[in-house]
Structure formats: structure tokens, C-alpha cells
Amino acid sequence: MKKALQRLQSISAQASIGVALATASCFANAAGEASGPDLSSLTSGISMGSTSTAILAVALALATVYGTLRGAKIVLSVIKG
The missing domain is CATH 1.20.5 (Single alpha-helices involved in coiled-coils or other helix-helix interfaces)
Known part of the structure; x- marks a missing residue:
């Protein structure tokens, strides 16, 4: 023991x-990363307005495709009975 x-x-x-x-x-x-690297030279060239518009456009296109597929499944299930 x-x-x-x-x-x-x-x-x-x-x-x-x-x-x-x-x-x-x-x-x-x-403590060492308190200041961090300066990434302003990389991020200054990006326009967030056009970037967010592109992201929303892709999301809307995907939602349209998924909605169409779901609607087609519902219609086919009604037809099958």
C-alpha cells in the first residue's frame, strides 16, 4: 500500500x-503574439462588398437547386400515390 x-x-x-x-x-x-503579424497589405486589396455579393449569389443558386429538387421529389411522390 x-x-x-x-x-x-x-x-x-x-x-x-x-x-x-x-x-x-x-x-x-x-504574450508573444499580442502584436501579431501585420496583414493589412494583404487585406487592403479585397473589396468586401463584391466578395459578399458573390457569396450570397452562390448561396442563392444552391438554395434554388435544392428547392427545385425538393419540389420535384414532392411532385413525384404525389404522382406515385
Whole structure:
């Protein structure tokens, strides 16, 4: 029993050291990325107006196709009886 308790204490000590190191590395990484890279040169050339219009057009086209297929299934099920 004493040996099992010592083993458990050893494992818990190793786990607490691992958690402490992982937490410290996460905080260090978060502090290092506070400024972050400057992506303004990449994002300045994108017009969000035209981009959102294109995304909405594709979504509307897909909704039309899915609606047409669903309507056709309903009509076919009514015809079959």
C-alpha cells in the first residue's frame, strides 16, 4: 500500500509539473503574439462588398437547386400515390 501511495504521489508530481510547463508555454506564446503579424497589405486589396455579393449569389443558386429538387421529389411522390 505504501508503495502504491508513493507511486501515486510521483505520478501526481509529474502531472503537476507537466501542467505548469504547458500553462507557462501557452501564456508565453499568447504574450508573444499580442502584436501579431501585420496583414493589412494583404487585406487592403479585397473589396468586401463584391466578395459578399458573390457569396450570397452562390448561396442563392444552391438554395434554388435544392428547392427545385425538393419540389420535384414532392411532385413525384404525389404522382406515385
